[in-house]
Amino acid sequence: MDLRLPLVRKSAFTIWRRNALVWRRLLGPSLVINFGEPFLYLLGLGFGLGAFIETMDDMPYLTFLASGIIAASAMNTASFEGMYSVYTRMIPQRTYESMMATPIEVDDILAGEMMWCATKSLISGSAILAVAALLGAVSGWQALWVIPVIFLMGLCFAGPAMVMTSFATGYDFFNYYMTLVVTPMFILSGVFFPVTSLPETAQVFIQLLPLTHAIDLVRPIVSGQQVNNIGLHIAVLLAYAVVGYYLAVILVRRRLII
């Protein structure tokens, strides 16, 4: 197996640009997916539940929920792109095959894909931030610091998603990861209610999940509270991104360079 450390080069940007050009063409449907679903959550749950729960963790419930949804949407977008779209380009569409006949290597392809996943997270996360601001759920301009955090989250969730893709035998394979990893994080990592309301044993496990750390960064920034353990949270997100990328590169090399 080719375990060489990947090199991240300028070529990765050409892969990013290819995807950006395709996205520009499919702007409408893409935005509906990235933007519509979290928007509904925010309106429905934020106002519906918000009528009963006025505040949570010392902030209006709408703010609590909006910050959770920003993080969850970054997770969903990057995971979806890193699995379904990357798989499409790798196997049925043979896009990587055509790239690899040029000086482009697996290292470049996956680095570019990862940046693209993060870019899509950035688009959907920022859209929700804007909606939340319109609904009065954002406390001030400091909330814009959330934007680089969303990009980092995109990288973080793209890593493991691409590792899944490197094993995938078809689209159905991703149901495992969606059901066993993404959905539990969505429910348990503090999007809808604070992690501290769960049993303590569960909390230990939940602290290993990247979405928990993402929310611990996003929520205080959006609500204007003090961010605690900032170094730890960034380190966890980075670790998932870097380890995920490295594993994905090794596994995709094993799959395509045979």
Place this chain on the structure above:
Amino acid sequence: MSEKINKIVRIDKLKKSYNNNIVVNGISFDVNRGMCFGLLGPNGAGKTTTLRLILGLSPADSGALSVFDLEMPAHARQVRQRIGVVPQADNLDPDFTVVENLFIYGSYFQITRSVLNKRIGELLEFAGLQDRADTKIGALSGGMQRRLTIARALVNDPELIVLDEPTTGLDPQARHMIWGRLRKLMQQGKTLLLTTHYMEEAERLCDELIVMEQGKIIAQGSPKQLINKYVESEVVEVRSGGEQAMEYIKNMNGYRVEKAGDTHYFYSNNARELVLQFEKIKDIVFLHRPANLEDVFLKLTGRELVD
């Protein structure tokens, strides 16, 4: 900067196996600059794997391989910068138009926009797709897609063009059009390396070729040399006939005969006598023709080339 090397590809005792299944079994050959070099053989002979090894897309188990005097796969990146690849199955980007495909592909080589702009105009002309520039890939015919794939392989002005079965699946008209394009490239001094299982293609295009079977090279030379070396100059193919006729054929002596499927091949350096004999037999269908590479393959392996 670099002096012109004459041996574009050098392969020495190259071996590759997948799961204990030997696909390339110790092959050696060189490809000289400016020639069209063919890899001929049935499906599963190891042709595509050989190309993958040359492109650095597959690591060899043993043996030596260099392209442009650079060892592979260690220099895969530099080498692929100077190669154009036409894959067996078209993998054009379905999300883009004809022109966008060329642009995006060019960007993988880090070619600047101004150079690319100029080159793409030429490539559209080469492919005969000027008025299709903004058409989506899905709306192109098979032959057009193939021409675009070949044009795409030229976007980096490559010294070596590698083509994996460039005309498989095309109708005869489209095939002739592709052959014309490839000859044009040869006139421009490009080196071509192609695989095919079409005899006619190999005979028309290749200056030199190797015949592969089960991962080994079983013959090498120019099409003419191979025919002269291995088979008689003329063939009479007997395709069918009544029982009586077949009985007669079986007892005919003095000729080398090969049998493949329901066809008997009679070889001779002077087949006139033979033809006269056949003409006398009722209910027999036969064809008298000059020998070709198919006959070489049949003699060497006892099998027909195309399945």
